[in-house]
Amino acid sequence: MKAQKNEQxxxxxxxxxxxxxxxxxxxxxxxxxxxxxxxTDFFSFLYxxxxxxxxxxxxxxxxxxxxxxxxxxxxxxxxxxxxxxxxRILTWKKNDFSFFLAFPKEFFVGNDKVPKQxxxxxxxxxxxxxxxxxxxxxxxSGLILWFPANFSQSVVQWGITIHVVGFSxxxxxxxxxxFLSTFHPNSKASxxxxxxxxxxxxxxxxxxxxxxxxxxxxxxxxxxxxKSKGA
Amino acid sequence: MTxxxxxxxxxxxxxxxxCMVACKNWNDLPIDTQAYNGTxxxxxxxxxxxxxxxxxxxxxxxxxxxxxxxxxxxxFHCTDAACEKVCPENAITTTDMGNVVIDQEKCVGCSYCxxxxxxxxxxxxxxxxxxxxxxxxxxxxxxxxxRIHEGLVPACSQTCPLDAIVFGTKEEMxxxxxxxxxxxxxxxxxxxxxxxxxxxxxxxxxxxPEGPEAFDLPVNPKVPTSxxxxxxxxxxxxxxxxxxxxxxxxTAFITNKLFNKGHGHDEEGGDIxxxxxx
Numbered sequence: 108m109k110a111q112k113n114e115q116x117x118x119x120x121x122x123x124x125x126x127x128x129x130x131x132x133x134x135x136x137x138x139x140x141x142x143x144x145x146x147t148d149f150f151s152f153l154y155x156x157x158x159x160x161x162x163x164x165x166x167x168x169x170x171x172x173x174x175x176x177x178x179x180x181x182x183x184x185x186x187x188x189x190x191x192x193x194x195r196i197l198t199w200k201k202n203d204f205s206f207f208l209a210f211p212k213e214f215f216v217g218n219d220k221v222p223k224q225x226x227x228x229x230x231x232x233x234x235x236x237x238x239x240x241x242x243x244x245x246x247x248s249g250l251i252l253w254f255p256a257n258f259s260q261s262v263v264q265w266g267i268t269i270h271v272v273g274f275s276x277x278x279x280x281x282x283x284x285x286f287l288s289t290f291h292p293n294s295k296a297s298x299x300x301x302x303x304x305x306x307x308x309x310x311x312x313x314x315x316x317x318x319x320x321x322x323x324x325x326x327x328x329x330x331x332x333x334k335s336k337g338a
Numbered sequence: 339m340t341x342x343x344x345x346x347x348x349x350x351x352x353x354x355x356x357c358m359v360a361c362k363n364w365n366d367l368p369i370d371t372q373a374y375n376g377t378x379x380x381x382x383x384x385x386x387x388x389x390x391x392x393x394x395x396x397x398x399x400x401x402x403x404x405x406x407x408x409x410x411x412x413x414f415h416c417t418d419a420a421c422e423k424v425c426p427e428n429a430i431t432t433t434d435m436g437n438v439v440i441d442q443e444k445c446v447g448c449s450y451c452x453x454x455x456x457x458x459x460x461x462x463x464x465x466x467x468x469x470x471x472x473x474x475x476x477x478x479x480x481x482x483x484x485r486i487h488e489g490l491v492p493a494c495s496q497t498c499p500l501d502a503i504v505f506g507t508k509e510e511m512x513x514x515x516x517x518x519x520x521x522x523x524x525x526x527x528x529x530x531x532x533x534x535x536x537x538x539x540x541x542x543x544x545x546x547p548e549g550p551e552a553f554d555l556p557v558n559p560k561v562p563t564s565x566x567x568x569x570x571x572x573x574x575x576x577x578x579x580x581x582x583x584x585x586x587x588x589t590a591f592i593t594n595k596l597f598n599k600g601h602g603h604d605e606e607g608g609d610i611x612x613x614x615x616x
Contacts, residue, residue, distance in 0.1 A: 145426045145448055147577070160446035161473060215590045217598035255453065261562070263453045267424075268568040275576030279583045286587040292594050 115308040117328055119300040123185025124192075127177040128301050131242075134173040135281065138245075139274065141167040146271075168253060175246055195227050196235040202317070203229035217293050223316030230287065237280045244273035341417075341436035344481060344492060344503060344542040345511035346410045348553075349522040349529060351502040353408035355380065355392045357494035361412075364482060364493035365389060368464075384411055386463025386477035390494060397552055409544070409553050410494065410503060413438065413459045413479035417538035420561040421451035421460055421476075423569050429476070436508065436541040437481035443467070447474045456537060456559035481542065508541060518545050536560030 120128075141163045143150040157163035181189040202222040206229035212218040221228075227235065251258050251266035258266070287294050288301070296310040308328055312319040323330045358380070361367065370387040372380070379394040390412035397405040415438045422430040422438060429444035430451060440451075442465050451460045465475035482492035490496070491505040504514060515531050522529040526547035533543040536558050550557050 145446075146573070148427055151427070154446070159473075160448070214586075215593045215597075217594065255449070260453060260458065261564070264562045264564040267450060267453065268564040268572060271568050271572045271576065275572060275579065278576075279579055282580070282583045282587060286590065290587075290591055292598050 115328070116305040117308050117311050117322060118304060119306050119311075120304050121185045121188050122304065123180055123183070124188040125301055125304060127180040127185070130173055130180060131177040131238075134170045134176075135277065137170040138167060138174055139278065141170065142274075146274075171246075171249055171253070174242075191226070192235065195225055196232040198225070199229075199232070200225075203232065206230065213293065214287075214291070221314075223320075224314060224318075226315055226318040226321075228314060234280055234284050237276065241273045241277035241280065244269050245277065248273065339434045339436070341508040341541060342481075342486065342506065343436065343508040343511040343540075344412075344415075344495060344505050345515055345545070346542065347502045347504070347515075347518050347522075347545045348407070348409050349518070349526055349545055349547045350500050351392075351408040351410060352500060353378075353392055353394060353406065354499065356497045356499060357390055357410050357503060358388070358392055360493040360497035361390050361479070362388070364485070384413070384459050384478070385461040386475075389413070389477070389479040393553060395553060397548065405547075407547065407552060409546075411459075412494070412542060413481070414457055414537070414543070415479075415481055415541035416456070417541065418561055420454045420456055420537070420565055423561060424450040424454045424565050426450065433483060433487070435481075435486055437483055437486065438541075439480040439483050440476055440478065442475045442477070445475045447476065449476070451476050454562050454565050456556060456561070479542075508539075511543070515543070515545050522547060534559050 140153065141157055144153050144160075144163065154160055154163060157166055181192075202224065205222045206224060209218050209221045210230060213221055225232075248266040248269040251263060252270060255263045255266075288298050289295055294314065296307060297314070300306040308319075311322070319328075322328045362369075367389060368387050370381070370385075372382060375382070377394060379392070381388050381391045383393075384391050390410060393407075393409040393411045395407040395409070397407045399405050415432075415436060417432075417436070419430070419432060419438045421440075422432060425445075426448060427444045427446055429441045429446075430438060431441070432438050440460075445465075447462055449462060452462060460476050460478040462474040463477045464472050465477070467473050467475075482490070482494075485492060485496075486505070492503070495503040495505040504511065506514075512531075512533075515533075519529055519531055522545060528548050530546055530549065531543065532546050532550055532555065533539045534556075537560055546553065546555075
């Protein structure tokens, strides 16, 4: 979303949060692509690109290290963001559940009657939880597969299966996440939040009503007195 | 397709290790000297360089007597082969004769087969690829595919001086095994045919003088449950779900373009005071 002139902005994410997000995102795709030929041999043509199976394996391990960093980036550089995120995605109230009733319409054609949402809407909460769970699955099983000699054969066998379930589930989540944040006309304004760190106040009010109310209450923004047409 | 089988009569094996030598010879396998580990057994177990190993077990009989148990250990050529199931490159296949072979040019050395073999037979070993580079590829006994498809018997079977390794159709071999079992029962009351049903039978099967435990063999080997979940459920469902999600997203992209009147924030805002802090 390009910020319009005179558009009022409100801070949403710190630098640490943003860096953490993109390290996760880029390494996820790098990992996905370097292992894709092992998932389906339709992509075997990728092997020469990575310098053969050996090259693909090496790259996969290098990106795996980056994939393990985001949590520590948050822990060191944006503990406040980490706490806020953790607390909020674990809080589920009535509006969060009723969000999903309104969501299908919102997803396909837009819906004016989405219940007031928190700093993270219920979809973002679900997205966060799925990504955390699948990331832990992938890192845990990935370490087993990286160092199989330290584990019994059946642990390694389950490691492969968990890895497959993990990245399949993660990819579904990621496809939906990218669509909603980048291409969906109603929510793509949020993309600016994870790049520049702020979002338009109007977007906050419309999509994160509870957060907006919190901000007003704290006096961080002044509530608009009347609705007026912007540019 | 007629299934062929290698029948190994463990009850009459004398442990001469002729099969090991013949195998190395025919398959051009490298020497792999392993350190003495306190037994007469030359190698710990089968691996990518040594496709069959003569296992030597010192066995105490029920009456307190001593018995040498000698077992020709090699790939079992499972009918329901876990290695073939998990191979992502279709490098492992079952031929029309029922033996399971690995195409080393297709193999990428991912080790999935190594981790999922119920008998821990297949292993990675040096392989010189098309570019002349030494890479690690999955290797194991192919039941002398190059011989049996030319009407010969496997090298181990050819060389066995005691008819302890016999090759023929699975049917003939089952019949022979039953005959041999009847004889063996006189000396070994616990004798049994080891042709495990958990992997739909194996095309290398045994007549054992004692139960499988005596040879460190799995009692009921089967394709690992994790591999079934992975290959029969997680992978196809994962692909379908990904396809479904992409379709849904593509549909939503179009329907939003067509029907979303836009309650986007663009219509609002503009004169709100900005006084934001952290």
